[in-house]
Amino acid sequence: MSQTLLHGYFRSSAAFRVRIALNLKKLSYDQAFRHLRKGEQRAPDFLKLAPQGLVPALEIDGNTLTQSLAIIEYLEETRPEPALLPKDAAGRARARALAYALAMEIHPINNLRVLQDLEKRFGADAIAVKGWFQHWVKETFGAIETSLASSKGTGVFCHGDTPGIADICLVPQVVNNTRFDIDMAPYPTIGRIYKACLELPAFADAMPTKQPDAE
Amino acid sequence: MSQTLLHGYFRSSAAFRVRIALNLKKLSYDQAFRHLRKGEQRAPDFLKLAPQGLVPALEIDGNTLTQSLAIIEYLEETRPEPALLPKDAAGRARARALAYALAMEIHPINNLRVLQDLEKRFGADAIAVKGWFQHWVKETFGAIETSLASSKGTGVFCHGDTPGIADICLVPQVVNNTRFDIDMAPYPTIGRIYKACLELPAFADAMPTKQPDAE
Numbered sequence: 001m002s003q004t005l006l007h008g009y010f011r012s013s014a015a016f017r018v019r020i021a022l023n024l025k026k027l028s029y030d031q032a033f034r035h036l037r038k039g040e041q042r043a044p045d046f047l048k049l050a051p052q053g054l055v056p057a058l059e060i061d062g063n064t065l066t067q068s069l070a071i072i073e074y075l076e077e078t079r080p081e082p083a084l085l086p087k088d089a090a091g092r093a094r095a096r097a098l099a100y101a102l103a104m105e106i107h108p109i110n111n112l113r114v115l116q117d118l119e120k121r122f123g124a125d126a127i128a129v130k131g132w133f134q135h136w137v138k139e140t141f142g143a144i145e146t147s148l149a150s151s152k153g154t155g156v157f158c159h160g161d162t163p164g165i166a167d168i169c170l171v172p173q174v175v176n177n178t179r180f181d182i183d184m185a186p187y188p189t190i191g192r193i194y195k196a197c198l199e200l201p202a203f204a205d206a207m208p209t210k211q212p213d214a215e
Numbered sequence: 216m217s218q219t220l221l222h223g224y225f226r227s228s229a230a231f232r233v234r235i236a237l238n239l240k241k242l243s244y245d246q247a248f249r250h251l252r253k254g255e256q257r258a259p260d261f262l263k264l265a266p267q268g269l270v271p272a273l274e275i276d277g278n279t280l281t282q283s284l285a286i287i288e289y290l291e292e293t294r295p296e297p298a299l300l301p302k303d304a305a306g307r308a309r310a311r312a313l314a315y316a317l318a319m320e321i322h323p324i325n326n327l328r329v330l331q332d333l334e335k336r337f338g339a340d341a342i343a344v345k346g347w348f349q350h351w352v353k354e355t356f357g358a359i360e361t362s363l364a365s366s367k368g369t370g371v372f373c374h375g376d377t378p379g380i381a382d383i384c385l386v387p388q389v390v391n392n393t394r395f396d397i398d399m400a401p402y403p404t405i406g407r408i409y410k411a412c413l414e415l416p417a418f419a420d421a422m423p424t425k426q427p428d429a430e
Contacts, residue, residue, distance in 0.1 A: 051358040051359075051361045051362045051365075052316060052320070052355065052358040052359075052362075053358065054320070061305070063305050063308070065308045065312065066312045066316075067311065067312040067315040067316060067319070069311070069315055069319075070308050070309075070311035070312040070315055071308070073307065073308065073311055074304055074305075074307070074308040077304045077307065078304050089289055089292045089293050090276070090278050090289075092288065092289070092292065093278070093280045093285045093286070093288065093289040094285075096282065096284070096285035096288055097280065097281045097282040097285040100282040100284055100285055101267060101281075101282060103319060104282070104284075104318060104319050104322075104323050105267070105269070105323060107319075108319050108320060108323040108324055109323055109324055109329060114324060117347075117350070118337075121343070121346070121347065121350075122333075122337035122339065122343075124337065128336070128337075131336070132332075132336065135332070140267065143266040143267040143268065144266075144267075146266045147266045147267075
């Protein structure tokens with residue numbers, strides 16, 4: 001079998017998601033590091049693998065896959081156990097909607113390249129950048145908290161009592177929030193699920209601080 | 216069978232995606248309109264259905280689903296034909312990665328609420344907003360063009376010769392681009408696929424200008 005190799009960066013939320021998924025599936029993998037602040041994701045050898053110049057990229061089964069959620073769906077389809085998505089279509093839609101609220105409504109607006117662009121384009125200082133970051137987290141976290149707290153689909157984790165795709169997106173966002181002083185008090189359900197996730201080695205071992213390239 | 220009802224807005228790219236998917240699957244549906252510029256997505260009755268206050272939301276099979284791509288995956292799982300995703304896992308990963316590049320790397324940064332926030336927070340004028348919009352389109356369209364033009368997975372459409380999830384995300388973005396004067400000349404493959412899509416009624420009938428709430 002060919003080697004499974006994750007191209008990532010310790011602080012990338014999207015790479016963090018893939019690390020958690022690989023760990024939950026108990027797949028062994030090697031890591032290659034692309035230092036985003038040094039622009040290593042723009043190196044020609046990497047652009048050949050991943051034309052978007054974004055981490056993560058996963059070399060697996062002879063293919064190079066990009067986009068964290070596409071990678072997670074691939075892992076689910078090719079290695080179904082343990083499942084990262086519910087078995088029923090309505091449950092799957094709920095879990096994916098929670099995952100996408102995090103992965104589409106918060107993360108793309110708040111990632112490093114956008115924050116850097118705000119500085120460059122609008123002269124945003126650290127306080128303005130923090131205000132921007134906090135705004136988009138609050139917009140979506142409030143709705144996710146309401147949704148999690150009011151749905152009987154919620155269990156120990158975002159959907160039922162086993163960790164899955166929504167938790168995989170939630171934990172990296174909560175970790176990211178700590179760098180921008182987000183008050184988590186208004187989100188007790190999110191906080192409870194976050195804590196439950198971190199008790200699992202699959203999540204704890206995937207933390208940015210645990211990666212070989214952590215600073 | 217219960218009524219299928221799409222809560223949308225003619226100009227919402229995400230609602231546009233769901234309209235295309237419903238049309239490709241030949242599902243009949245009614246529409247309810249939430250005027251985003253008037254803030255109708257924040258009305259209490261809608262927030263009860265969709266706590267995030269975002270369109271689209273789809274009432275179907277007795278459930279209310281949110282997040283356009285979660286809705287599309289649900290339609291695919293419950294109404295498999297005609298398929299909107301390839302049959303093989305690697306092909307599915309490729310199609311999803313293209314879809315997510317559009318849905319995660321461009322659209323969330325460029326949607327109405329973010330552009331309005333740039334005006335409010337940084338005093339961005341129309342020219343600055345256009346510069347922002349164009350920047351994020353170009354960042355990703357360049358990579359998608361490279362990827363589509365160089366892959367043998369590309370056919371008449373983004374993946375093979377039948378329309379699918381990547382095309383469903385591509386067309387609304389190209390339509391959106393026209394409002395911000397994006398020069399499409401550097402993207403001939405994208406342009407060719409866009410044209411092929413619009414020859415199909417499923418895409419043409421879903422166009423914003425064809426919706427009852429179009430202005």
